[in-house]
Amino acid sequence: MKVNGIPCRKVFADVILEEAYRNKDIFVITSDSRGSAKLEEFAEKLPEQFVEVGIAEQNAVGVGAGLALCNKNVFVCGPACFYSSRGLDQIRVDVAYTGTNVKIIGISGGVSYGALGTSHHSLHDIAVMRTFPGMKIYLPADRYQTEKLTRYLAKATESAYVRMGRDIVPDIYSADSPFIPGKANLLAEGNDIALIATGETVFHALEAHHLLREKGINAMVIDMHTLKPLDTDIIMRAASETGHIITVEEHSIYGGL
Amino acid sequence: MSQIQSLERYAVEVRKNLLKIIFAASSGHTGGSLSCVDILVALYFGVMKIDPDNPGKPDRDRFIMSKGHSVEALYAVLAKRGFIKEEILGTYGKYNSPLAGHLEIKIPGVELNSGSLGHGLSVGVGMALAAKRSNMDYKVVVLMGDGEHGEGSISEAITAASHYKLDNLIVIVDRNRLQISGNTEDVMALGNLAERYKAYGWNTLECDGNNISDIIETLSSIKNNSGKPTSVIAYTIKGKGVSFIENRTSWHHRVPTIEELNAAICELDNLLKLKYHES
Numbered sequence: 370m371k372v373n374g375i376p377c378r379k380v381f382a383d384v385i386l387e388e389a390y391r392n393k394d395i396f397v398i399t400s401d402s403r404g405s406a407k408l409e410e411f412a413e414k415l416p417e418q419f420v421e422v423g424i425a426e427q428n429a430v431g432v433g434a435g436l437a438l439c440n441k442n443v444f445v446c447g448p449a450c451f452y453s454s455r456g457l458d459q460i461r462v463d464v465a466y467t468g469t470n471v472k473i474i475g476i477s478g479g480v481s482y483g484a485l486g487t488s489h490h491s492l493h494d495i496a497v498m499r500t501f502p503g504m505k506i507y508l509p510a511d512r513y514q515t516e517k518l519t520r521y522l523a524k525a526t527e528s529a530y531v532r533m534g535r536d537i538v539p540d541i542y543s544a545d546s547p548f549i550p551g552k553a554n555l556l557a558e559g560n561d562i563a564l565i566a567t568g569e570t571v572f573h574a575l576e577a578h579h580l581l582r583e584k585g586i587n588a589m590v591i592d593m594h595t596l597k598p599l600d601t602d603i604i605m606r607a608a609s610e611t612g613h614i615i616t617v618e619e620h621s622i623y624g625g626l
Numbered sequence: 627m628s629q630i631q632s633l634e635r636y637a638v639e640v641r642k643n644l645l646k647i648i649f650a651a652s653s654g655h656t657g658g659s660l661s662c663v664d665i666l667v668a669l670y671f672g673v674m675k676i677d678p679d680n681p682g683k684p685d686r687d688r689f690i691m692s693k694g695h696s697v698e699a700l701y702a703v704l705a706k707r708g709f710i711k712e713e714i715l716g717t718y719g720k721y722n723s724p725l726a727g728h729l730e731i732k733i734p735g736v737e738l739n740s741g742s743l744g745h746g747l748s749v750g751v752g753m754a755l756a757a758k759r760s761n762m763d764y765k766v767v768v769l770m771g772d773g774e775h776g777e778g779s780i781s782e783a784i785t786a787a788s789h790y791k792l793d794n795l796i797v798i799v800d801r802n803r804l805q806i807s808g809n810t811e812d813v814m815a816l817g818n819l820a821e822r823y824k825a826y827g828w829n830t831l832e833c834d835g836n837n838i839s840d841i842i843e844t845l846s847s848i849k850n851n852s853g854k855p856t857s858v859i860a861y862t863i864k865g866k867g868v869s870f871i872e873n874r875t876s877w878h879h880r881v882p883t884i885e886e887l888n889a890a891i892c893e894l895d896n897l898l899k900l901k902y903h904e905s
Contacts, residue, residue, distance in 0.1 A: 417759055418759075420755065422782070423782075423785070423789075425786070427744075427748065427779040428748045428751070428779060428782035428783050428786055430748070431745055431747075431748020431751070431752065431779065431783065432748050432749070432751050432752035432755065432783075432786065433752060434738075434748075434752060435748065435749035435750060435752020435753040435754075435755070435756065436752040436753070436755065436756050437752075438737060438738065438749065438752070438753060439756035439757070439760070440756075441756060458742055458745075459748065459779070462739060462741065462742045462745060463738070463739075463745055463748075463749055466739050467731060467738060468731075
C-alpha cells in the first residue's frame with residue numbers, strides 16, 4: 370500500500386468540478402465551508418453553479434432542496450458534524466421525506482478534526498441518517514472509491530449522505546477497482562473471523578488482517594462502503610464462513626455500521 | 627358579477643368545505659386554515675401563473691405552504707381550482723387517503739412536503755435561485771404563519787434571499803396574531819414584522835389579508851426587477867368568517883361539533899346573502 374498525496378475531500382472537489390463542466394444542472398452549496406471542502410476552485414470556475422449561504426446549515430439544506438425541486442442535482446458540502454446536527458430537520462423533511470435529489474457531503478467526519486474537540490466530531494451522523502427512509506449512505510475508503518462514488522452521484526437521482534475524512538488516507542484500491550453502490554467489496558478472504566469496516570477504517574482493518582495472519586488467524590475483510598442500502602448477503606456469508614464478525618467504524622457503537 | 631365577487635363566493639365555499647372535512651376527519655387546524663383562505667383564493671384564482679391540467683409545467687409559479695398545518699384550506703382551494711377532484715376531499719385524514727394532515731408533493735399542485743415549521747422559505751430561496759440561474763421568469767410565493775417566525779432558520783433564509791437579490795420571491799405572512807399557546811406577542815413577541823423584513827433589505831408591503839381585492843392589488847403591485855425580495859404582511863383574523871371561532875386561541879386545532887358545523891355553515895351562507903342579497 371502506498372500513501373497518496375490527496376485527501377478524499379479534494380478528490381471529490383476535483384471530480385465534481387469536472388462533472389459540473391459537463392452537466393450544468395449540478396449545483397454545489399457551501400456554508401462558509403468552501404475552504405474545508407476544497408471547493409474554492411469550483412466557486413471560481415463555475416460561479417453560476419455554486420451557492421454560498423454563509424454559516425447557515427439549515428438554510429443550505431433547504432435551499433438545496435428548492436434547487437433540486439427545480440431539477441438540479443445538488444451537493445451540499447460542509448463539515449459532517451454540523452450538517453448531521455444543525456441541518457438535520459431539513460435533511461429529514463426537505464431531503465429524505467420529500468425525496469429530493471440532494472446529496473449531503475459531510476467532510477472531516479468521525480474524529481477527523483481531532484484536537485478541535487468534541488463539538489467538531491461526528492460520531493452520531495450515520496446513526497441518525499440511516500433512520501430516515503429513502504436516505505442512501507456512503508463512506509468511501511480511499512481516493513479511487515471517492516472518485517467512482519462521485520461520478521456515480523453526479524448522474525444518480527437520490528437523497529444521500531456521504532461521509533469522508535479530513536486527512537490523506539492510504540490507497541487501498543486501484544483505478545480499475547469496482548464500486549457498485551449497495552454491494553460491499555470483499556478485500557480479503559478468511560475463515561476464522563470477519564472484519565467489516567467502512568470509510569477510513571477499512572485501511573486499519575486490512576492492517577489488522579496482516580497482523581492476524583502473522584499469528585495464524587485468517588481474517589476476512591469487507592469494505593462496507595454503502596451503509597444504506599446494506600449488503601446483507603455478504604454479512605450472511607461472513608457469518609456463515611467465519612462465525613465471528615467484528616465491525617470497525619469511526620462512530621458510536623449505537624446505530625452505526 | 628365582478629371577478630372579485632366571484633372570488634369572494636369561492637372563499638365562502640372553501641371555508642365551508644374545509645370545515646366539513648375537518649369535521650369528517652375529526653382532526654384539523656381550523657383557525658389558521660380559515661385565516662388564510664382569502665390569501666389562497668387570491669393566489670390561485672387571481673395572481674399565480676398555474677395550470678391544473680399541467681401542474682408540473684416548468685415555468686409555473688411555485689407556491690409553498692410553509693405553514694403546512696393549514697392544509698385543509700389548501701386542499702379545498704386545490705379542489706376548487708381543479709388540481710384535485712372534489713370527491714377526494716371527503717377522504718381527508720382517512721386511511722389510504724392521499725390527503726394527510728400535512729402536505730405531500732404527491733398531490734398535484736403541492737411543491738413541498740411540509741409540517742415542520744421554518745422550512746418553506748429556504749426551499750423557496752432555492753427555487754427562486756434556480757429560476758434566476760436558469761433565466762426563467764416564474765415567481766415563488768411562500769405563505770408563512772406569524773408564530774412560525776420564531777424559527778431561527780427563517781432568519782437564515784431571509785438573509786440569503788436579500789443577498790441573492792431574489793426579486794422573484796414573495797413571502798406572505800398570515801399575521802393573525804395567534805399561535806397555539808396564545809397571542810404571538812405574549813408567547814414570544816414578534817413586534818413589527820414589516821420593519822424586521824425591511825431591516826434585512828426586503829421590499830415590504832402590508833395588506834388586509836381577508837380582503838381579496840386588497841390582496842390581489844398588493845401582490846400585483848410588486849415589481850419583478852427591483853433587485854429585492856418582497857414580503858407582504860397580510861393582517862388577518864384567525865378563524866375568519868365564523869363569529870364563534872374568530873380570534874379564539876382554542877380553535878387553533880379544535881374540531882367543530884355537528885351543531886357548531888351547522889351553525890358555521892349557516893353563518894357563511896348568510897354572509898353571502900347579506901353581501902349579495904341572494905335568496
